[in-house]
Amino acid sequence: MIQKKTVDLVVPCYNEEEGLEVFVTETNKVIDTLPAYSFRYILVNDGSRDKTYIIMKRLAERFSNIKYISFSRNFGKEAAMYAGLQHSSADYVAVMDADLQHPPSAFPEMLSALEEGYDCCAAKRGARKGESVFRGAFSKLFFKLSNKLTDAKNPYGAMDYRIMTRQMADSILELSEVQRFSKGIFSWVGFNTKWISIDTVDRQLGQTTWKFSSLFKYAIDGITCFSVAPLRFTAIMGAVIFFVSLIYIMITLIQTLFFGITTPGYVTTLCAVLFLGGITEMSIGILGEYIGKIYMEAKNRPIYITKFSNFEEENNKESEEKS
Ligand code: UDP
Ligand code: MG
Numbered sequence: 001m002i003q004k005k006t007v008d009l010v011v012p013c014y015n016e017e018e019g020l021e022v023f024v025t026e027t028n029k030v031i032d033t034l035p036a037y038s039f040r041y042i043l044v045n046d047g048s049r050d051k052t053y054i055i056m057k058r059l060a061e062r063f064s065n066i067k068y069i070s071f072s073r074n075f076g077k078e079a080a081m082y083a084g085l086q087h088s089s090a091d092y093v094a095v096m097d098a099d100l101q102h103p104p105s106a107f108p109e110m111l112s113a114l115e116e117g118y119d120c121c122a123a124k125r126g127a128r129k130g131e132s133v134f135r136g137a138f139s140k141l142f143f144k145l146s147n148k149l150t151d152a153k154n155p156y157g158a159m160d161y162r163i164m165t166r167q168m169a170d171s172i173l174e175l176s177e178v179q180r181f182s183k184g185i186f187s188w189v190g191f192n193t194k195w196i197s198i199d200t201v202d203r204q205l206g207q208t209t210w211k212f213s214s215l216f217k218y219a220i221d222g223i224t225c226f227s228v229a230p231l232r233f234t235a236i237m238g239a240v241i242f243f244v245s246l247i248y249i250m251i252t253l254i255q256t257l258f259f260g261i262t263t264p265g266y267v268t269t270l271c272a273v274l275f276l277g278g279i280t281e282m283s284i285g286i287l288g289e290y291i292g293k294i295y296m297e298a299k300n301r302p303i304y305i306t307k308f309s310n311f312e313e314e315n316n317k318e319s320e321e322k323s
């Protein structure tokens with residue numbers, strides 16, 4: 001008998017009590033149509049405040065291919081994905097959301113891309129229904145900007161839904177920074193990625209946890225985690241202002257020395273002070289953004305802390321067998 005290829009499904013879950021069971025049921029339906037692969041779930045409870053953990057445990061008792069990790073608090077989706085990847089050991093690793101916005105029906109297409117020789121198959125949004133015009137415009141602007149400024153190249157509408165090879169998953173784990181920006185990391189590690197379009201639907205059950213303010217922070221992180229372009233921009237801006245003021249100083253000096261003092265320069269003084277003040281503040285802000293990142297990385301804290309998991313049982317068993 002040929003050995004089945006194994007696939008680990010890494011699923012970050014935060015307050016997913018309403019949808020988790022449906023997610024597993026729906027995903028199992030697709031898994032049943034793919035007998036050539038052996039699937040395993042790695043559910044990561046990211047410090048949910050509802051019954052997600054209880055449901056997760058119950059599911060793990062029912063299905064032997066469900067593994068779970070439960071964090072001691074909410075560490076964020078990025079940390080949850082990292083934890084899941086770290087615990088994965090399969091030939092292929094998928095990362096997907098628990099709310100069925102990343103439809104498991106794409107598995108056959110994604111897996112066949114990997115069989116064709118791609119290292120990764122990732123999904124991008126086709127049409128996103130029910131998104132506000134403002135939010136849509138903001139995310140379009142962000143994609144343009146971040147593709148220009150950073151090494152991370154993603155198509156518009158790139159999602160965090162993908163299946164990748166073991167090799168690529170291991171490379172991602174080597175990037176062990178605390179401030180993680182997955183879309184950048186996935187792209188930074190390289191490898192051949194095939195992009196497929198998926199029509200997304202609105203979240204069916206439960207609530208999205210994203211507010212506009214968190215999207216804004218996400219956008220800033222996306223750029224500052226992967227590029228120092230804003231720093232360079234402030235330096236260039238500083239230089240330009242310096243030269244312009246030099247010229248202005250010269251003109252004023254000549255005027256004063258040869259033609260005598262004419263009108264008092266209220267407006268120019270005020271403009272210069274306000275303009276330079278604004279630019280200085282902004283530059284300090286950009287610097288601060290980076291220094292803050294250095295500060296957080298320098299602490300070298302763990303990316304997540306596990307409270308419960310059914311992985312240990314397996315490890316315990318293994319060590320018992322060994323001894
Ligand atoms: N999620 C998480 N930790 C968080 C926030 C979200 O693990 O702090 C998970 C969530 O359970 C879901 C996925 O990340 O599986 C995407 O979250 P959501 O659907 O709220 O975001 P959106 O689909 O709007 O991007
Ligand atoms: Mg969602």
